[in-house]
Structures are given as structure tokens and as C-alpha cells.
Amino acid sequence: xxxxxxxxxxxxxxxxxxxxxxxxxxxxIQKSLPGLIILTTISVLAVVLVNIIPLKLPIIAYCSILGxxxxxxxxPIHTWVINSAxxxxxxxxxxxxxxxxxxxxxxxxxxxxxxxxxxxxxGMVVMTGTFLGSCLWDSMTLNLTKLL
Amino acid sequence: MKANxxxxxKSLRTRFYSEKKIYLxxxxxxLIADGIGEIKFHLGSGIIILFPVFYAIxxxxxxxxxxxKIINTKEVQAASKLVIVGICPFIVKLGITAGANxxxxxxxxxxxxxxxxxxxxxxxxxxxxxxxxxxxxxxxGACSSLNREYHMAVINDVYGxxxxxxxxxxxxxxxxxxxxxxxFGVMASFVAMLGxxxxxxxxxxxxxxxxxxxxxxxxxxxxxFPAHAAAITTMASTSNTIAGITGIYITMFIAIPLTxxxxxxxxxxxxxxxxxxxxxxxxxxx
Numbered sequence: 001x002x003x004x005x006x007x008x009x010x011x012x013x014x015x016x017x018x019x020x021x022x023x024x025x026x027x028x029i030q031k032s033l034p035g036l037i038i039l040t041t042i043s044v045l046a047v048v049l050v051n052i053i054p055l056k057l058p059i060i061a062y063c064s065i066l067g068x069x070x071x072x073x074x075x076p077i078h079t080w081v082i083n084s085a086x087x088x089x090x091x092x093x094x095x096x097x098x099x100x101x102x103x104x105x106x107x108x109x110x111x112x113x114x115x116x117x118x119x120x121x122x123g124m125v126v127m128t129g130t131f132l133g134s135c136l137w138d139s140m141t142l143n144l145t146k147l148l
Numbered sequence: 149m150k151a152n153x154x155x156x157x158k159s160l161r162t163r164f165y166s167e168k169k170i171y172l173x174x175x176x177x178x179l180i181a182d183g184i185g186e187i188k189f190h191l192g193s194g195i196i197i198l199f200p201v202f203y204a205i206x207x208x209x210x211x212x213x214x215x216x217k218i219i220n221t222k223e224v225q226a227a228s229k230l231v232i233v234g235i236c237p238f239i240v241k242l243g244i245t246a247g248a249n250x251x252x253x254x255x256x257x258x259x260x261x262x263x264x265x266x267x268x269x270x271x272x273x274x275x276x277x278x279x280x281x282x283x284x285x286x287x288x289g290a291c292s293s294l295n296r297e298y299h300m301a302v303i304n305d306v307y308g309x310x311x312x313x314x315x316x317x318x319x320x321x322x323x324x325x326x327x328x329x330x331x332f333g334v335m336a337s338f339v340a341m342l343g344x345x346x347x348x349x350x351x352x353x354x355x356x357x358x359x360x361x362x363x364x365x366x367x368x369x370x371x372x373f374p375a376h377a378a379a380i381t382t383m384a385s386t387s388n389t390i391a392g393i394t395g396i397y398i399t400m401f402i403a404i405p406l407t408x409x410x411x412x413x414x415x416x417x418x419x420x421x422x423x424x425x426x427x428x429x430x431x432x433x434x
Contacts, residue, residue: 001155001156002155005160005163008164009233010233010236010237012174012175013233013234016174016175016178016234017237019178019182020178020181020182020200023178023179024181024182024183024185025182038240038244039237039241040237042237042243043236043240046240047236057393058298058392059232060235060239060388060392063236063239063240063243064240064242064243064386064389065243066240067239067240067241067242067243067244067246068244068246068247068250068253070247071243071246071247071250072250078247078248082244082247082248085241085244085245090241090367090370091200091201091367093234093237093238094199094200094201094238094360094367095177095178095182095200095201095204096174096175096177096178096204097234097235097238097363098177098181098202098203098205098208098329099173099174099175099178099181099207099208100227100228100230101208101231101329101360102177102204102206102207102210102211102212103170103209103211103227104208104224104225104227104228104231105209105212105224105228105322105325105326106208106209106210106212106214106215106219106224106227107212107213107214107221107224108322108325108326110214111322112323112326118278118281118282118283119322120323121277121281122277122283122287122290122291122320122323123320123324123327123328123331124327124331124335125273125274125277126270126273126274126290126291126294126320127270127294127324127328127331127332127335127357127361128270128335129270129272129274130266130267130269130270130293130294130357131335131336131339131353131356132269132339133266133267133268133269133272134263134264134267134269134352134355134356135266135344135345135349135350136266136269137262137263137265137269138259138263138266138348138349138387139349141258141259141262141263142256142346142348142352144258144259145255145256145258
């Protein structure tokens with residue numbers, strides 16, 4: 001995708017986030033605006049970095065790291081970033097992702113049905129096992145870290 | 149970007165014209181989904197929370213070419229490219245929360261780096277169940293990971309795209325896309341109610357798998373532990389970032405070899421198991 005396309009699509013997403021923030025949580029578009037600008041700008045920076053840094057990292061890794069750096073105590077703009085981002089409710093950017101994701105699997109519904117219950121059961125067991133296993137493992141490593 | 153890159157669309161304008169229906173309908177879904185808002189059910193001592201994103205997913209599937217046909221197959225493919233765009237600002241928001249709680253990230257540093265080995269329990273529980281249900285080689289693909297995009301790429305790479313293992317992986321990918329976000333949210337809240345784990349550990353565990361799973365699980369957990377919301381989202385986002393990087397290697401060098409070993413141990417036990425085994429092997433896959 002061209003940068004132009006990324007920016008355009010990110011603005012569509014920002015509209016979705018602003019809308020969700022307003023309809024779902026009663027926060028006016030005006031109040032959301034600085035946060036939306038920050039989220040969009042950092043996402044654009046992440047796209048630029050993915051293209052110029054030869055490391056093979058997924059784009060969301062850049063998004064997360066840039067978000068973290070911009071809000072870390074050593075960042076000169078961290079109070080502004082944190083306050084603006086706080087106006088955006090946690091789940092607000094997420095509804096439009098759900099819309100896209102739902103639309104994106106619309107052509108697999110029959111396939112899903114024909115997989116039948118077997119794969120659904122296996123899927124649930126694998127998801128539960130992975131989550132529980134991570135809880136157990138992470139509890140252990142977190143406790144060990146505290147001991148050090 | 150290089151000049152010789154082939155773009156999907158001739159220009160931004162052509163993209164807009166061929167995708168405008170997707171944008172409009174997605175924004176409309178946001179309006180409906182967030183208009184309905186969160187719904188909480190009390191179930192015994194626990195709560196099940198339905199998030200707007202769940203309704204948006206369901207509305208999306210229902211407008212697809214196999215139900216109401218509002219969206220055609222070409223638009224479905226276009227929408228799948230938009231998921232990653234939408235997830236970016238969301239991950240940035242989580243990154244900002246993590247940055248605001250940087251001391252927490254640094255304190256948990258070693259644990260965060262090792263995060264991902266817990267995935268092994270998924271295959272240990274999943275493989276016997278899959279084999280009991282009559283799956284064979286496809287169970288290896290299905291159980292070795294949560295089968296998100298990057299896991300699927302590894303399976304395809306190791307076994308080949310038309311192998312039984314890849315069929316199993318794809319089947320789980322589809323199941324994950326359909327029910328993963330909703331199931332993760334509900335399951336995480338049930339695990340939380342066991343009271344065995346700290347909010348930090350629960351938050352970290354939410355970071356396994358896809359961003360959409362993580363978001364759903366951490367949103368549920370944050371509603372259950374409002375006082376620990378920052379800790380949960382911080383751990384969830386950093387562990388998800390790290391899992392996105394280490395997950396490929398864990399699948400390749402730990403999960404797949406382990407699944408293979410376990411499969412060899414289990415196979416004799418299920419060899420003469422004909423009750424649930426319909427015509428066996430590949431027919432059960434796709």
C-alpha cells in the first residue's frame with residue numbers, strides 16, 4: 001500500500017474510533033480529537049519504519065514500541081500523549097476492527113459450518129489450554145522475577 | 149517504497165471507489181454496536197461481558213456473500229487487508245498505556261521475555277482431544293499453536309501448503325476467526341474468577357495469539373478488575389508484542405517438534421479406536 005492509502009485508511013479508522021467513543025461512551029468528538037491524531041500519527045510513523053528498517057518485524061511491534069516510547073517518562077511530550085490517549089476509551093478503536101474482521105470472514109461461513117463441531121471443540125480446548133498454560137507459566141516467571 | 153512494487157489498486161481514488169461500501173458499512177456497524185454497548189450477564193458468581201466488537205463481528209459475517217450478500221467476495225478480500233490497518237491505532241493506544249507504566253514493564257522484563265512457553269499446555273490438552281475425535285496428521289497443525297497468521301505461515305512452510313497438517317492449521321484459523329475473540333473474552337473472565345492468578349499474570353496470558361484475542365480478553369479482565377485495569381492492559385500489550393516476535397520461533401523450534409513427539413506417543417493408543425473415527429485421515433480436514 002502507498003503511504004497515501006495508509007493515511008486515508010487510518011483516518012477512516014480514526015473516524016470509527018471517534019464514533020465509538022462518542023456513541024458508546026459519551027465522549028465528544030472534540031475531546032477525542034487530540035487522542036485520535038496521536039494514534040493516527042504514530043501508526044503512520046510505524047508504517048514508515050516498517051518500510052525503511054530492514055528488520056523483519058510485524059507492523060504491530062513498531063506500533064507498540066513507538067506508543068511506548070512516546071509515553072515513557074523520558075519522552076518530552078509524554079504528559080500530552082498520555083492525557084490525550086486517555087480520552088479514548090480502551091475498546092473504542094476496536095469496534096471497527098471487528099467490523100472489518102467480520103466482513104473478512106464472511107466468505108468462510110459455510111466452510112466453518114462444514115468443519116463442524118470437531119474443530120470447534122479442538123479450537124476451544126487449544127485456546128483454553130494455551131491461556132491456562134500461559135497463566136501458570138507467567139505466574140511462575142513473574143514470581144521468580146520478584147525473587148531476583 | 150520501491151518503485152517496482154505492484155499495488156493492489158491503481159491509485160487512492162480507485163481504492164476508494166472499490167472499497168467505499170466497506171467503509172460506510174463498517175462505520176454503520178460501529179454506530180449500531182456501540183449504540184447497543186456492553187451487556188453484562190451474571191452467571192453464578194461470574195459475569196459474561198458482551199462487547200460491541202462482538203456484535204460488529206457478527207454483523208460483518210451476516211452481511212457476507214454467504215448470508216445476506218450485501219458484501220461480495222471481492223469486498224471480503226479487501227476487508228481482510230483492512231483488519232491490520234485498524235489494529236494499528238489500537239496497538240498504539242496499548243503501547244501508550246505500557247509507556248505510562250514503564251516501571252511495571254521493566255520490573256516484569258525477564259518474565260515478559262520468556263512469555264510464550266506457556267503455549268505448550270494448549271497442545272498437551274488439544275492433541276489427545278483432536279485424536280480422540282478422529283483427526284490424525286491434521287491434528288498436528290491444529291494443536292501446535294493458536295494458528296494465527298504467523299503460526300499458519302510456519303506450518304505451511306514446514307509441511308507444505310497442501311499437507312494434512314496445513315489443512316488442520318487452516319481449519320483452526322477459521323474457527324479462531326469465527327469464535328476466537330468472543331471465546332477468549334468469556335474464557336478469560338472464567339479463568340479470572342477461579343481466583344488462582346494475579347491480574348498481572350492474567351493480563352500477560354491475554355497476550356497470546358492474535359491482537360483481537362488479546363483485546364477481547366484484556367477488556368473483559370479490565371471490567372472484572374477495574375482497579376488493575378492499567379496493569380492488565382500494560383502486561384497484555386507488551387506480552388502480545390513479544391509473542392508476535394518470539395511466537396514464530398517457539399512454534400518452529402518447540403511447539404512443532406513437541407507435538408510430533410507427543411503424536412507418536414499417542415498414536416498407538418488411538419490406532420484401534422474406530423468408534424469416533426469416521427473414514428479417518430484427511431476427509432475429516434477440509
